[in-house]
Amino acid sequence: MRFACLGSGSRGNAWLVQKGSTLIMVDCGFGLAEITQRLAQRGVAPEAVSAVVLTHEHSDHARGAVRFASRYGCALWMTHGCRAMLAATAELPTETGLLAADQALAIGDLELTPYPIPHDAREPVQYVFSDGRVRLGMLSDAGHVTAHMAQCLDACDALVLECNHDLERLLQGAYPPSLKARILGRYGHLDNRVAAGLLASLDTRRLQHVVAAHLSEENNTPDLARAALADALGCRPEEIAVADQANGLDWRQIG
Numbered sequence: 679m680r681f682a683c684l685g686s687g688s689r690g691n692a693w694l695v696q697k698g699s700t701l702i703m704v705d706c707g708f709g710l711a712e713i714t715q716r717l718a719q720r721g722v723a724p725e726a727v728s729a730v731v732l733t734h735e736h737s738d739h740a741r742g743a744v745r746f747a748s749r750y751g752c753a754l755w756m757t758h759g760c761r762a763m764l765a766a767t768a769e770l771p772t773e774t775g776l777l778a779a780d781q782a783l784a785i786g787d788l789e790l791t792p793y794p795i796p797h798d799a800r801e802p803v804q805y806v807f808s809d810g811r812v813r814l815g816m817l818s819d820a821g822h823v824t825a826h827m828a829q830c831l832d833a834c835d836a837l838v839l840e841c842n843h844d845l846e847r848l849l850q851g852a853y854p855p856s857l858k859a860r861i862l863g864r865y866g867h868l869d870n871r872v873a874a875g876l877l878a879s880l881d882t883r884r885l886q887h888v889v890a891a892h893l894s895e896e897n898n899t900p901d902l903a904r905a906a907l908a909d910a911l912g913c914r915p916e917e918i919a920v921a922d923q924a925n926g927l928d929w930r931q932i933g
Contacts, residue, residue, distance in 0.1 A: 679788070679809040680931045681836065684708070684716040686818075686891045687923030691739050693816070693838070694720065697809045700786030703730045704805060704816065706743040713742050720929065729753040729785050731777070731792075733819065734799035735763035747771045755783070757792070759801025779803055793830040795820040798865040806830055812933045814838070818892045821865040823876045832880050836887040836932045838921070839877060841903035842867035848897040861897075870898065870906035878910040885911075887930050889919045 684692040690707035701722065706713055714724050729752050730743050744764065747754035748771045755775040756764070764770060777783060779794040779801075789810070792803035797819045804827075807814040815834040817827065831837060848858060848869070861867050868876075877888070888911065890903035900922070904915040911917075921927040 682929040683921040683926035685926045686921035695807050697787040700728050700788050705739040707738040707741050709742050710745045724750045727752050732756040734802035735760045744768045757801040763800050835884050838889045838891050839873045840868045840892045841870045841873045841890040843869050843894045843897035844902045845869045874906040874910040891921045
């Protein structure tokens with residue numbers, strides 16, 4: 679199993695998870711032309727995407743999902759809440775499937791399990807992927823960490839963790855008070871310190887990859903995110919990868 683990122687941040691998010699001929703895109707927060715270009719940078723033709731699965735309906739995660747699935751005839755999966763929000767603004771493709779939190783779904787050679795997260799969206803989820811041998815846990819767009827989230831991410835072989843902001847940079851930055859309050863709220867985004875605390879609480883004996891994701895371009899830096907996660911693992915900062923807005927992250931093999 680391998681994974682890659684097409685871009686991660688407030689201006690658009692999309693990830694790829696692949697096993698054999700099964701290729702799943704997690705979120706599609708870019709327009710059709712841009713997502714096609716970003717796929718090409720990872721050596722992927724859009725027709726090769728087996729399915730798009732959404733975490734929630736916010737535009738930086740779902741902007742291009744309906745058009746992409748309609749254009750290339752792949753399945754589109756989402757929760758009931760996400761479907762309700764998207765259906766109010768666009769006609770959904772015929773192949774639109776509904777996900778339920780904590781109920782595993784098999785798509786080709788991959789199994790994905792959505793789990794609920796606290797975020798200011800309608801029924802948001804994140805995912806744990808498995809090919810039966812290794813597990814990839816993904817977490818982004820969460821205002822705080824719950825015991826259930828930690829349980830879902832425990833003992834993974836690879837982890838993608840939101841490191842949206844450095845607390846001091848956000849507090850001292852130029853964002854208006856209302857936006858700061860949203861980000862810092864219990865349904866906002868995780869900062870470096872909280873992400874590191876989560877990582878330190880997990881069983882990491884199988885861990886091969888750790889990726890910091892969804893970094894704010896104004897309120898965080900790759901060095902700060904790497905340092906926080908490296909401190910939690912007791913490793914060198916350069917062992918922590920960062921998925922950025924412009925370039926995402928190249929393919930990473932698990933196992």
